Amino acid sequence: MTTDDLYKELNYVNHSREKRTYYANLLIKNPDLVPKLLDILFKVNDKLSPRAAWVFEFMCSDNIENIIPYINQFTENMHKVHIDSAVRPVAKICELMAKAYTSKNDNKIKTVLTSIHKERIIETCFDYMINDEKIAPKAYAMNTLFILGKEYDWVHPELVLILERDFQMQSSGFKARARHILKKLKRD
Template sequence: MNAEYYNLIAKSTAHRKSRDENKDFIFANPNYLSDLVEIACDTKDKNHHKACWILELICEEKMYLFIPYLDKFCDTLQHYKSDSAIRSISKICLFLTNSKKYSLTENQEDKIIEACLDWLIESNKAANAAYTMRALYNLSKKHKWVNEELKILLQRDCSFQTPGYKSAVKDILKRLK
């Protein structure tokens, strides 16, 4: 791990400008991507959520850079507990399940399904839940059992949830019918 690069991540912020600068640094220096993935996948590292923020932006623009790290990523999914990290990680899962260009293995799909179901049950953050339920919906087209699990989870009482969460639930339930 390059200490100088680690410090760059540690000093980054949630501001879009900071995240974009870090993303652009990786685009200009792709040899540092392995360090970024290492930090993002080390859920015990106090800065892993910052690495996840940057990784999300990289995956949104240049997913092909991330594909070699897909197994490591999927193996780590069950360990994410920070809502700040899960927001970015669940969005990466959505990008992956939306992709027409890249295919997930059965094992990778299973790990994404398992993690997404857990996050949907445990998270009370609307954005995390929205990305998670959309990724699960995408996978339910191939894995029919996910369709029923998703319906059950989404039909729970969500009167205490935000309008954004309720809107996402309504949209996915409509698609599941």
């Protein structure tokens, strides 16, 4: 399948779990398609960029280790993504990587995720926190920052400042997640 063929196929992807799962499984079975999908995902002004992001998120949700061959390309370019419906899956993938990295269970993310990758993730997540993003990317970002902040001592104080500063102006969903994260930070 060429990039053009994959691009046309993405027109059939919608919000349904069935379609996203179908195309995620297609990628898992045909890893040669993943770089093509990422090329479409990182055409950040393209209307199909979010659909590529949805499929990539489902592929990573199935097994976060699926991202390993593409981790450099993903972390180098994720900060460029700006369409709301593409930002959410990117933020979710960041959270999945952070959770795998700090998991008690052995996994390959622990050995592959470098300090450069983590710094890129942290930077992008802070951008989500301070930019005018919807609640879902902010929620994933604050959780990712909480997790990775255990390794980077400057992250938690910055996160607390942002959460406390923005608390009153944000939605009830943001407030609920922020309260949860702030409570965890006070315990640590």
